[in-house]
Amino acid sequence: MTMTDSTADPVKKALVIGDGSWGTTLALRLAKNGIDTVLWSAFPEQAAAMTDAGSNEAYLPGVRFPSNLVASADPFGAAEGADLVVSVVPTQFVGQVALRFEDALPGGIPLVTASKGLEIETFRTPSQILRRILGERPVCVLTGPSHAEEVAHDLPASVVAGCEDREFALRVQGAFNSSAFRVYTTPDGYGAELAGALKNVIAIAAGICDGLQLGDNAKSALLTRGIVEMARFGKARGADVRTFFGLAGFGDLVTTCTSKHSRNRSVGEAVGSGKTLEQVLGEMNMVAEGVWTTKALFGPEANEDDVSMPIAEQVHAVLFESKDPREAVLDLMSREPTDEMAGLFEGIGRG
Numbered sequence: 001m002t003m004t005d006s007t008a009d010p011v012k013k014a015l016v017i018g019d020g021s022w023g024t025t026l027a028l029r030l031a032k033n034g035i036d037t038v039l040w041s042a043f044p045e046q047a048a049a050m051t052d053a054g055s056n057e058a059y060l061p062g063v064r065f066p067s068n069l070v071a072s073a074d075p076f077g078a079a080e081g082a083d084l085v086v087s088v089v090p091t092q093f094v095g096q097v098a099l100r101f102e103d104a105l106p107g108g109i110p111l112v113t114a115s116k117g118l119e120i121e122t123f124r125t126p127s128q129i130l131r132r133i134l135g136e137r138p139v140c141v142l143t144g145p146s147h148a149e150e151v152a153h154d155l156p157a158s159v160v161a162g163c164e165d166r167e168f169a170l171r172v173q174g175a176f177n178s179s180a181f182r183v184y185t186t187p188d189g190y191g192a193e194l195a196g197a198l199k200n201v202i203a204i205a206a207g208i209c210d211g212l213q214l215g216d217n218a219k220s221a222l223l224t225r226g227i228v229e230m231a232r233f234g235k236a237r238g239a240d241v242r243t244f245f246g247l248a249g250f251g252d253l254v255t256t257c258t259s260k261h262s263r264n265r266s267v268g269e270a271v272g273s274g275k276t277l278e279q280v281l282g283e284m285n286m287v288a289e290g291v292w293t294t295k296a297l298f299g300p301e302a303n304e305d306d307v308s309m310p311i312a313e314q315v316h317a318v319l320f321e322s323k324d325p326r327e328a329v330l331d332l333m334s335r336e337p338t339d340e341m342a343g344l345f346e347g348i349g350r351g
Contacts, residue, residue, distance in 0.1 A: 011035050011175040015082040017097060018115075019046060019071070020286065021059040021148035023088030026114060028152060029176055030086075031069035039071050040078045042097065047073035059286070063152045075104040084175060085109055086142070087130060090287040091117030091197075094126050098133040110138040110168050112161075116196035117289035118296040125193045138168040141189040142176070143196040144247040145255035147262070151181060158182040160247045162189030184247060191239030192248035195230060199253040200290030201297065201312050202226035204268035206257035208318065208325050211272020218329075222311065223257055229309050232344055236305040241344060264290035271318060272325050294319055310335060 012035065016027040019041040027039040039056075041047040050056050050071035055064050065071075072078040079085070085105060089097045094115060111134070115126040124132070127139040144159030151157050161176070161183055163169040169185040177183040186192060205226065209219045230253070231244035243249060256262045267288045270280045277291070294316050296302060297309065314332055317323035 009171060011084045011171065013037070013081050014084045014086060014175065015040060015078050016086045016088060017078075017101065018088035018090075019050070019056060019059065020088065020090070021056075021152075022114060022146075023086075024056045024060045024063075025148040025152045026086055026088060026142075026176070027069055028063065028065070029178065029181055030084075031066045033175065033178060035068070035084075035175060037069045038078045038082070039069060040075070041071060041073050042100075044073040047071040060148060060152055075101050079104040083109065084112065084172075086112040086114060087126065088114045089126075091115050091119060091126055091129075091289060092292055094129045095119070095133060098130055102133060105134060107135055108137065110140070110165075110171075112140045112142050112172055113193070114142045115289075116143060116193075116200060118197050118293050118302075120292055120296045120299060123296055123299060123302045125190070125197065127189065127193055138163060138165045139189070140165075140168055140172045141193045141196070141248075142172065142183075143192050143252065145251045146181075147255065147259060149261045154180040156180050156182075158184065158247055158251070160184045160186050160192055162186045162192035162243075162248065164189060186243060186246070186248070188240040188243045190237075191234050191243035194234045194237060194239055195244050195249035196252060197289070197293045198230040198233060198312075199226075199249065199256055200264045200288070201294050201315055202230065202253060203256040203262055203264035204271075204288075204290045204294065204319070205311050205315050207262075207265040207268020207270070208272035208315070208328075209268075210265070211269040211274075212325055212329065214329065219257070223253060226257075226311055227253055228341065228344060229311055233307045233309060235344065236307045263288040267291060268315075277319050291319060 014030045014035050014037045016023050017040045027037050031037045113126040140161050140163035142161050146157045146159050161169045161172040164187050173183040227250050231241050235241050267280050298316050314328040318325050318328050
């Protein structure tokens, strides 16, 4: 199957589960590509509000829906006739939302997941959660540097569709790709999914740097060492190291650690400036996945390979153990010096 063949079996109707800013943006992207799209909300009053306004004023104000994008809160009605389903639900709620669609989605329909995180109690990725509840089927991970606030206004962005099933990855590519939204493919969906989750932890650390006003040198070092930490963890879990140096890893890391739109960076900045985690979360109306991914990383099912993750360890200590952020930075800088890429590229070359 060639790249141009990805439109041989075009998507005719799509269902996007999750009406946050990113779910709404992906629904808009599909609709703009001529695909009839239903945006599902867990709350009937929110679906009604979107229908009345012709937009999602709660999470993406001012962006009008095209005529082929409609809102619904009915799982069965929303899923009827859909040949592509996109899950864009905060990771800690993926399981309970998937249960609402257990009887509504036919067994053969493939899934796309655009959530970035890890389930706290089980350490499952969103695709693993979806398969556990909805059964084995192709699942494609759509991830990369793509803030909704920019993509919704057709500013240029590039993402990656990760799936072992190349035919399905190409189909997803064909459904979402446009002149403003470039979609690449990769067979390493698991690595792409891990990268999308782990970069949020590093983004909180980057925000803490900003809150402490540590300067550009410190933040640059943090990003560079952060991507190594992410790749080292991914390699231990069986992912392709190269995935972490592409759009799903380094690309998304740069955006999330530097952008004014980044909720995870903003959480870190507020904590670094002296606020408690409880204060920060109480002031937010959207989810910062990195907080819960940090917690998941240090749960009983997480780091079974005992991978060295010094940045994540310090983020966890600051968020959940009341460690002073400046003390955390000092502990990072006082570690024993080592080789920069020790063991990371063994077996695939350093080039």
